[in-house]
Amino acid sequence: MFSQKKSSNNLKERWVVPVAIVISAALYVAIVSVASGPTSVLGFIWLEPGTTAKIFEFYSKNLRGSLFTGFLALGGFLMSAKTFIIVNMKKEVYDSDSYEENWLDGLKLNGAEYYSSLYYPLRRLSNIIFYTISSSFIASISQLTVGLFEAVPAVMLCLFTVVVAVCFLMLSLYLIKKNLATMFDHLDKSSIEKMEADRNGTNK
Numbered sequence: 362m363f364s365q366k367k368s369s370n371n372l373k374e375r376w377v378v379p380v381a382i383v384i385s386a387a388l389y390v391a392i393v394s395v396a397s398g399p400t401s402v403l404g405f406i407w408l409e410p411g412t413t414a415k416i417f418e419f420y421s422k423n424l425r426g427s428l429f430t431g432f433l434a435l436g437g438f439l440m441s442a443k444t445f446i447i448v449n450m451k452k453e454v455y456d457s458d459s460y461e462e463n464w465l466d467g468l469k470l471n472g473a474e475y476y477s478s479l480y481y482p483l484r485r486l487s488n489i490i491f492y493t494i495s496s497s498f499i500a501s502i503s504q505l506t507v508g509l510f511e512a513v514p515a516v517m518l519c520l521f522t523v524v525v526a527v528c529f530l531m532l533s534l535y536l537i538k539k540n541l542a543t544m545f546d547h548l549d550k551s552s553i554e555k556m557e558a559d560r561n562g563t564n565k
Contacts, residue, residue: 373485374488374489374492374532377525377528377529377532378525380528381521381524381525381528382521384524385517385520385521385524388517388520388524389405389513389517390405392416393405393408393412393416393513396412396415396416396419397409397411397412397415408513412513413511413512413513414511416513416516417511417512417513417516420508420516420519421508425504425505425508425519426504428500428501428504428519428523429501429504429505430501431501432497432498432500432501432504432523432526433497433498433501435497435526435530436493436494436495436497436498436501439490439493439494439497439533440494443487443490443491443494446486446490446537447483447486447487447490450483450486450540450544451480451483453544453547453548454483454540454543454544454547455479455480455482455483457547457551459547459550459551460543460547461479464479482536482539482540482543483540485536486533486536486537486540489529489532489533489536490533492529493526493529493530493532493533496522496525496526496529497526497530499522499525499526500519500522500523500525500526503518503519503522504519507519
């Protein structure tokens, strides 16, 4: 049951590729429009002479190096920070009694078939950070491999990997914020319970 639920939960991240394709297509239209100013739809397919050279020159001089170093640094930072983030989230939130009580209440109300596992939010965060690290390294490496070919498809493929990495990064930040909000809620609840216990003289 949990394996089926896990596979269905993984489908939530499939939106990244279609969104990245749409954004990359919009970037292609914008880049070609600036480089050659086509007057028809065919102008975006059959590029005017010299357009490829203009696009590649701009990419190689202004974007390639920065994208390589930027996403290489991002992947390295997230790789070193992932364990710290996950371990602290688990310790402060998911191992707490209050979180387990809330999860059990939700499980009783919704049933095991429709309710995620105890550590699902943490597992999803871990997976998304991993996807972000992987896509960042792929985006970085592609700049000095595929990005060396003087062709518009090669440039767009490099930009596509960048867009994918950025999408996963945004999702990672959202999930980190969501987990931090949960952590702060539990800390607030624990502090209130402690103050009430101190006030009533029941805290030892």
